[in-house]
Ligand code: ADP
């Protein structure tokens with residue numbers, strides 16, 4: 001079954017075709033990063049208009065790639081992100097997907113963006129050769145870390161999601177981006193901080209870092225909304241600690257590498273701590289990592305150690321599938337056919353959709 005997936009939830013206009021949930025036959029991503037760079041963050045109005053401008057070309061290019069790879073094959077369904085994301089951005093992809101599904105006479109499948117990030121480790125560029133499809137590693141612990149989300153998710157079976165921990169304020173990617181803005185490193189901050197920290201760590205190691213707070217919320221805080229404190233994180237204190245440090249110390253350019261490495265380490269250790277706690281609560285068979293921040297080299301290395309200690313594999317995507325893309329939407333749609341037909345054609349965008357949440361269309 002070949003599913004075409006469309007993704008426009010934030011600042012990437014993306015379309016892909018995936019066979020049977022795992023084999024990527026076409027993948028086109030147009031990133032709007034340069035358009036938002038002057039503003040230091042994503043501007044919804046600009047994102048929406050750029051999606052309108054590019055969506056046709058992106059779909060056509062993906063269809064051409066698919067036709068070249070599989071000349072006699074057909075598209076059997078169209079999948080689209082309907083949440084979470086920016087409402088004016090989501091609407092562009094959803095409407096394009098509805099039009100395409102109607103024109104091709106195939107079902108439309110609504111896909112949850114956060115759940116789709118956790119599908120990325122299962123995507124392959126050729127036919128999948130291994131036996132470790134998503135169903136074979138359940139129950140799994142999912143960790144979705146991106147610009148908009150930081151969620152620890154219990155997957156008892158593939159296609160079932162329950163949030164067991166989360167950030168109480170900023171997402172990990174947001175914490176990276178805000179620090180970079182404060183230090184004048186540009187947007188998006190994550191990749192820049194990662195690069196600077198990598199060079200710093202290679203030379204100086206972990207000794208002598210600034211002890212920034214690791215964002216552990218207190219038990220009983222109302223913002224936990226019933227979730228256990230040991231599985232939640234708060235990055236707002238870390239951000240404030242960085243601001244105070246900068247105001248007090250007035251660091252020069254030469255001090256930036258040590259500061260950003262310390263800041264990154266606080267985020268990485270916070271994420272690692274909560275992941276260890278989640279792994280102690282249930283016997284999981286894998287740790288699945290998804291979202292833009294899963295590109296971070298230190299996140300990958302430290303979570304690799306955490307998983308190894310728990311004697312389970314850490315499943316991560318190839319770098320090209322870590323950020324937003326259509327392949328994760330088309331891939332997960334194969335396993336999640338919950339919203340099809342007329343219900344999907346009535347589907348509206350759901351900007352605040354959570355992992356595990358479903359709508360009736
Ligand atoms: P969303 O789906 O919420 O828009 P993405 O999955 O597109 O988020 O990820 C974008 C986020 O990932 C940004 O906040 C960016 O700074 C962060 N990011 C990308 N690469 C890295 C990296 N190497 N280290 C840390 N953060 C990163």
Ligand code: MG
Nearest residue numbers: 010011012324
């Ligand atoms: Mg993005």
